[in-house]
Amino acid sequence: MSILVTPQTRLLVQGITGAFGARHAQLSIDYGTQVVAGVTPGKGGQIFEHRGVKVPIFDTVAEAVRETKATASAVFVPPPFAADAILEGVDAHLDLVVAITEGIPVIDMIKVKRAMQGSTTRLIGPNCPGIVTPGEGKDSHGGCRIGIAPGYIHKRGNIGVVSRSGTLTYEAVFQLTSRGVGQSTCVGIGGDPVNGTSHLDVVQMFMADPDTHGIIMIGEIGGSAEEEAAEWIKAHGTKPVAGFIAGATAPPGRRMGHAGAIVSGGKGTAQAKFDAFRAAGIGVAATPSEMADTLLKMM
Amino acid sequence: MNIHEYQAKQLLKQHGVAVPSGEPCKTVAEAKAAAEKIFAAGHTLAVIKSQIHAGGRGKGTFKHGFKGGVKLAKSVDEAVNFAENMLGQTLVTVQTGPEGRVVQTILVAAAEKILKEFYLAVLLDRANSRPLIMASTEGGVDIEEVAAHTPEKIIKEWVDPAVGIQPFQARKIASGLGLKGDAFNGAVKLIMGVYKTWWESDASMVEINPLAVVETPSGKEAIICVDAKIGLDDNALYRHADIQAMRDLAEESPLEIEASKYALNYIKLDGSIACLVNGAGLAMSTMDIIQHFGGMPANFLDVGGGASKDQVSAAFKIILSDPNVKAIFVNIFGGIMDCNVIATGIVEAVRETGLKLPLVVRLEGNNVAAGKATLAASGLTIISGDTMADAAKKVVAAVAA
Numbered sequence: 001m002s003i004l005v006t007p008q009t010r011l012l013v014q015g016i017t018g019a020f021g022a023r024h025a026q027l028s029i030d031y032g033t034q035v036v037a038g039v040t041p042g043k044g045g046q047i048f049e050h051r052g053v054k055v056p057i058f059d060t061v062a063e064a065v066r067e068t069k070a071t072a073s074a075v076f077v078p079p080p081f082a083a084d085a086i087l088e089g090v091d092a093h094l095d096l097v098v099a100i101t102e103g104i105p106v107i108d109m110i111k112v113k114r115a116m117q118g119s120t121t122r123l124i125g126p127n128c129p130g131i132v133t134p135g136e137g138k139d140s141h142g143g144c145r146i147g148i149a150p151g152y153i154h155k156r157g158n159i160g161v162v163s164r165s166g167t168l169t170y171e172a173v174f175q176l177t178s179r180g181v182g183q184s185t186c187v188g189i190g191g192d193p194v195n196g197t198s199h200l201d202v203v204q205m206f207m208a209d210p211d212t213h214g215i216i217m218i219g220e221i222g223g224s225a226e227e228e229a230a231e232w233i234k235a236h237g238t239k240p241v242a243g244f245i246a247g248a249t250a251p252p253g254r255r256m257g258h259a260g261a262i263v264s265g266g267k268g269t270a271q272a273k274f275d276a277f278r279a280a281g282i283g284v285a286a287t288p289s290e291m292a293d294t295l296l297k298m299m
Numbered sequence: 300m301n302i303h304e305y306q307a308k309q310l311l312k313q314h315g316v317a318v319p320s321g322e323p324c325k326t327v328a329e330a331k332a333a334a335e336k337i338f339a340a341g342h343t344l345a346v347i348k349s350q351i352h353a354g355g356r357g358k359g360t361f362k363h364g365f366k367g368g369v370k371l372a373k374s375v376d377e378a379v380n381f382a383e384n385m386l387g388q389t390l391v392t393v394q395t396g397p398e399g400r401v402v403q404t405i406l407v408a409a410a411e412k413i414l415k416e417f418y419l420a421v422l423l424d425r426a427n428s429r430p431l432i433m434a435s436t437e438g439g440v441d442i443e444e445v446a447a448h449t450p451e452k453i454i455k456e457w458v459d460p461a462v463g464i465q466p467f468q469a470r471k472i473a474s475g476l477g478l479k480g481d482a483f484n485g486a487v488k489l490i491m492g493v494y495k496t497w498w499e500s501d502a503s504m505v506e507i508n509p510l511a512v513v514e515t516p517s518g519k520e521a522i523i524c525v526d527a528k529i530g531l532d533d534n535a536l537y538r539h540a541d542i543q544a545m546r547d548l549a550e551e552s553p554l555e556i557e558a559s560k561y562a563l564n565y566i567k568l569d570g571s572i573a574c575l576v577n578g579a580g581l582a583m584s585t586m587d588i589i590q591h592f593g594g595m596p597a598n599f600l601d602v603g604g605g606a607s608k609d610q611v612s613a614a615f616k617i618i619l620s621d622p623n624v625k626a627i628f629v630n631i632f633g634g635i636m637d638c639n640v641i642a643t644g645i646v647e648a649v650r651e652t653g654l655k656l657p658l659v660v661r662l663e664g665n666n667v668a669a670g671k672a673t674l675a676a677s678g679l680t681i682i683s684g685d686t687m688a689d690a691a692k693k694v695v696a697a698v699a700a
Contacts, residue, residue: 027635079534105535106423107460107501113428114460148604150634150665165580166604170634171687174663191579194428220580223425246583249568249590250599257564257579257601259534260425264504265443270587287591288584289688 002133002185003160003205003212004096004122005072005144009133012037012070012094014077014085016048016057021076024100024148026050028074031151032135032142037064039073061092072096074130074146082126083108090121098146099126099196106259109194116196123196127258129166129188132173140182147188149173157182159295160206162199163218164191164225164258168246168288172216175292184212191258193222199229207238214240214299216291217282221247222260222268227276234280242283242295245273300531303350305406306545307529310500316492317485317523321408323350330382333407334375341516344410345372347381349390351400352550359392361385362399368392371410378407403549411513411523417476418442419490419507421497430458432494434472438509464494478522482512485522493524500542501535504528554617561613563602570595571625571698573618575611577602577636585630588687594695597624606636611644615652626657628694630687631664638662638670646677657682657697661690 011028015021016038029035029050037056038048044059058064061073073094077085082101089097104126116123124131130147134140134154145151153170155177163169169188176183187202189195199217206212219226226245233241248270250256252263263269277284285294302310305323312318320337324330330347337345349356349368356368365384372378382405391399416438424431434454437445445452454475458464466487473486489510497505506528515521536543548556558565564579568586572594576582579601586596598618602610618624631641645660661684662670674681682697684690 080537103534105501105538106503106532107498107535110423110428110430110460148635153634153664163580165578165583167576167578167632167634168580168584170632170664171581171584174632193423193425218580220583225425228426244584246580246587249586249596250583251566251568254566256566256583256599259532261579261583265446287588287688287691288581289588289686 001209001211003202003209004185004187005131005133005146007032007133007135007142007144008034009072009144010034010036010068010070011144011146012039012061012064012068012073014039014061014073014075014089016040016055017043018076022048024076025055027151028145029053031145032137033145036068037070039064061088061094065092065094070094072146073098075099075101077101079103079105083112086112086123087115090116090119094121096122096124098124098128098130100128100130100147102127104192106194109192113194113196124187125190125195127192128190129169131185131187133185134183149186149188153177154186155182157184158211158213159183160209160212160215161186162202162206162215163188164220164260165218165246168218171288172218172291179292179296181292181296184209191260193260198225200225200232203229203233203241207236212239214295216295217241217243218291219243219245219273220258220261221245221250221256221270222262224268226273230276230280230282233282237280240283240295240298242285242291242298243277244285244288244291245270246288300533300536300546301352301550302529302531302545303352303404303547304348304527305350305404307527308524310529311493311496311524311527314492314496314499316489316496317521318527319408319411319523319525321406323404324382324407325386325404327379327382327386330405330407331375331379334372334378337407337409338375340409342409343373345378346370346408346410347372347378347385348406348408349385349402350404350406351390351395351402352547353392353394353400355392355394356390359390362389362391368402400550411511411515413511413513413525414520415512416509417511419493419510421494421502421505423503424457427457429460430494430497432456432458432468432472432490434476436476438511442508458494463498464491466491478512480520482520482522489522500529501532501539502529503532504530554620558617561610563600563610563614563617565617566599567621568596568598569623570597571623572694573597573621573624573627575600575602575614575618575627575629577604577606577631577633581630581632585628585687588691589628589695592691592695594698597621604636606641608640608644608647611641612648612651615648619652619654624656626659626694626697628690629658629660630690631662633662633664633667635665637665638667639673642670642673646673646679649679657694659684659690659694659697661685661687
């Protein structure tokens with residue numbers, strides 16, 4: 001098993017005809033993911049073709065869901081239109097919407113989160129690398145890859161990875177795979193201050209997943225999501241968790257690349273997050289080079 | 300993006316918020332005219348405020364010896380004297396660093412008789428993704444201190460984004476601040492306006508400190524924003540042409556402006572080891588690991604997920620124009636990005652810039668073997684690191700040597 005998605009998950013791509021969306025739709029098809037539909041308003045009826053796989057394009061998500069039974073979506077729509085695209089997926093009752101788009105205005109996301117109250121759709125992101133549930137094939141081929149992560153670095157296995165950062169997720173996955181240890185699912189929750197799914201949400205899913213035996217949780221400065229997850233783990237955790245927080249050396253008041261990575265008003269420091277990890281019995285990697293080893297020593 | 304106090308007050312005023320009458324001035328003549336207007340209107344004091352994007356202005360000192368970036372003038376002549384000492388001069392405050400900032404604009408405003416000071420701010424509460432209004436009777440002081448020592452003195456009111464701020468919420472806050480009569484009614488209108496400024500401008504933060512109950516020249520009580528600070532959501536600037544026009548490039552680091560032209564995310568720091576990394580999280584971690592092994596990072600630099608050769612080349616030029624840099628650490632995890640493209644970019648950049656400093660490169664990921672071969676075949680002295688830790692140790696050692 002895995003969390004959120006399986007190799008059978010039927011994926012639609014919103015913004016499949018844009019350069020970015022098209023490139024990653026192709027890579028997902030190459031990885032063996034079930035890309036069943038594309039959505040680009042005004043291009044309904046066209047076909048997105050890649051290596052013999054023909055993906056029908058629809059004008060609306062509702063139509064794509066009706067015709068193809070897609071249950072998950074990857075959003076590659078430019079920032080000014082991304083909130084609308086996310087809510088279109090919610091309206092179509094998708095199980096999962098993964099928003100890759102970077103640069104969505106905060107107020108748009110505040111509205112999206114409010115509008116999603118009571119909905120059954122789960123939003124991952126925005127500004128995230130997406131989700132990978134590795135497959136059984138060579139270089140983990142045959143898995144479900146939603147987003148922009150490099151599929152080939154993964155390996156099917158039993159470690160869950162959750163992170164706000166893309167490249168730092170790849171770093172952790174690569175360390176695990178290089179040591180012969182595979183992953184159940186890897187989730188990038190994104191670097192924005194308002195996101196759909198938190199560290200805590202993903203940690204709870206991993207704790208409930210019988211095929212996840214250990215968790216790597218990667219955070220960064222800003223907000224208090226890592227502390228919340230640590231507190232829950234302290235009270236309810238049943239599996240080993242190791243982690244790292246990026247940004248100990250970041251100057252206060254500056255946004256470090258990610259819109260959400262900022263220490264403001266003395267809040268959201270790396271120190272406070274590391275302290276919360278230690279208090280919860282989470283293994284703290286002294287450097288990002290030791291994320292996998294720190295977890296494996298605990299298992 | 301940050302804007303000046305006078306610009307923040309313009310935005311607030313557009314949303315019906317009371318601010319002291321005053322004008323931004325770029326010349327002494329403008330300052331004189333503005334001061335004359337204020338005294339003619341019956342005010343007995345004018346305040347002359349240096350406009351820079353840094354706090355601590357009042358306690359700052361100009362490089363030519365003049366003390367105070369914010370001064371109270373009792374006459375037009377005094378206002379002119381202050382304007383002469385501020386405009387074109389370099390103000391050093393606790394937040395500017397020793398290099399200080401040149402004051403291009405001053406705000407000349409009526410100084411009201413302050414009866415009581417308060418604090419008011421609107422920001423995003425990340426814990427529940429809702430706008431949060433914070434207010435306190437402890438105005439004019441450091442709110443972080445208040446939050447740390449007397450959190451009960453901070454009033455919090457969350458706004459439901461589906462319906463926006465309701466007047467009763469503003470009344471709750473005004474009542475919590477102990478306001479009565481004219482000041483109470485004025486505060487309700489002001490709080491509504493401050494919230495609307497935050498929402499409609501796509502601000503990340505609106506902070507009024509102090510908010511004050513003042514006695515007007517006619518002897519009435521009124522509530523106004525004595526100081527104001529607004530930070531804006533960069534991602535939303537595309538829909539606010541008026542706010543984009545408020546950007547003051549003189550307040551930004553020239554290297555950071557140059558980097559933004561190439562879509563590079565660069566932040567200058569004080570250390571000696573320059574970093575060039577792909578991805579924000581990895582870039583932060585690279586700074587951290589340098590410090591872990593005893594070095595100090597010279598910058599944060601994220602070249603993004605799909606860096607081109609041109610970007611790598613521009614990035615090298617930017618980090619090399621920092622005179623403190625003694626060594627360079629390139630840390631690339633090429634997931635989708637081709638490591639060989641990066642390696643080619645590095646080799647070209649090193650040749651173009653005639654780099655003499657130690658360069659440590661850690662490449663991992665897609666097509667890494669070809670990338671490493673390109674570096675090896677270049678004939679350049681590039682130190683290779685196998686892991687982040689290995690490379691970090693090598694770059695710290697190179698600086699220490």
